[in-house]
Amino acid sequence: MTGKISTGKWVRLACQRQLDDLERFRGKNSPYRFNPKLTDKQGRSFQPADNLGAFVERLPHVKGPLAGQPILLEPWQVFILSTVFGWVKSDGKRRFRRAYVEVPRGSGKSALSSAVALYMLAADGEGGAEVYSLATTRDQARKSYYAFRVKCLDDFSTNGFTGTPTPLDQPLANTASGVYQLHVFYGTNGGAPSLGYPSRTIYKPVAGTVVAAKNGVTISSGLSVDTTTGLITITPAPLITDAITAGCQFDIPCRFNSKIEVTAVDISLRDCHSFDLIERLNP
Structure with missing residues (x-):
C-alpha cells in the first residue's frame, strides 16, 4: 500500500482487505484464522496455504520455453492462492468459496488454474472430488485438461527405443514448405508388412534432443x-x-483413465496407489 507498484482500484482494495483482516482476526476466539496449523484425516498437521504452494511448485511447466522446469509462483500468484486457501473458519473449512481473478493474456492463467484444479482433484482431502472448467469455447475450456507428458522408460527414443538419437534415425514427411512432422517407425529391421510399418507420430519431443539431416548431412x-x-x-x-x-527423445501425451485414490503419507507427500493412463493420439 506504499504506492511503489501501480495497480487498479480492486487490487488495492483486495490488498487492503488482507492487511485489515490480518489485524482484525487474531486470537483463538476469532471466527477466521490465516494459514493456521490444521490436522488432516490421518492426524498429520499442515498449513493450508503452504500446502498448496508447495504442491504447485512441485509441478512442471508442460509447454513453451519453460517446458520441463518446475513452476515458480510469482508474488502476485502467492497472494491470490494464500488469500483464497489460507483463510479458514474455526472448523478448518475455507472462508472463501468464490474467487474472481482477472489478469492480462499471457500471464499464466491456464497453468495456474490447472495446478489448482489438480490440487483440488487429488490433494485437497475430498473424496470423489470433481473439477470443472468453463469458457466461451470448448477448446478454451479444455486447455486446463490437455494431456500431460509421460516418459515411457522402454520407448523414448527414435534410435532403438532407448538409444542416443541420431540425425539419420527416421525419415520425415513434408507437411508444408520447410515443415516436417516427427515420427518413429517400428519393426523396420524386418520385412515391411502389407500395410506398412507401425508408427507413432511424435507430438512431444524432448527439448534439446532433436537432431536432423538433409540428404545424410x-x-x-x-x-x-x-x-x-x-x-x-x-x-x-x-x-x-x-x-x-531426424531423431529425438520424446514423451507420450497421456491422460488419466481411472479414478485417483489419494492417501496422505506426509504433509508434503501423497500416495496415489495405482491408476490407469491412456495415450492421447491427437493431443
Missing part, C-alpha cells in the same frame, strides 16, 4: 522445433526431392 543451422506439436521447421526450405531425416 547433419543440419547445423536453420532448424527450429515446436516441442508442443512435434513439428520442425527448416530454413531455407529444402527441395521436395531432398531426403529429410
